[in-house]
Amino acid sequence: MYGKILLMAGACVLAILYFIDPGQSGLFPRCPFLLLSGWKCPGCGSQRAVHALTHGELGRALSHNALLVMALPYVLLGFWLEWLGGKKRYPDFARRWFGPEAAKFWLVLVTVWWLGRNVFNW
Numbered sequence: 001m002y003g004k005i006l007l008m009a010g011a012c013v014l015a016i017l018y019f020i021d022p023g024q025s026g027l028f029p030r031c032p033f034l035l036l037s038g039w040k041c042p043g044c045g046s047q048r049a050v051h052a053l054t055h056g057e058l059g060r061a062l063s064h065n066a067l068l069v070m071a072l073p074y075v076l077l078g079f080w081l082e083w084l085g086g087k088k089r090y091p092d093f094a095r096r097w098f099g100p101e102a103a104k105f106w107l108v109l110v111t112v113w114w115l116g117r118n119v120f121n122w
Helices: 002-019 032-037 046-054 058-083 091-098 100-119
Strands: none
Touching: 002 046, 002 058, 046 058, 058 091, 058 100, 091 100
């Protein structure tokens, strides 16, 4: 049941982000980390990236937040495993790709991305 609710909520968010450009609308909040520090957080540009993706603009989406775009297949896989029964059918696969080692990998990746986009202007 929660999977269906989550799927519906996601569809609503995608519909909103399709019709309303976060870069042009005051509806979406600005990043408090960016406002306070002047540095982009790992998630900065995510709303604009999703808006671009909903319009089929992959290059523009990558320019807003490349990590989000590249991580979307992994996120969808996690959704399938957790909410649509994949974890019950493939528990070893779920443990390998979403276990402690995967969490460490993503922690390092997000940290490198965060530093790279601020220090090296990625």
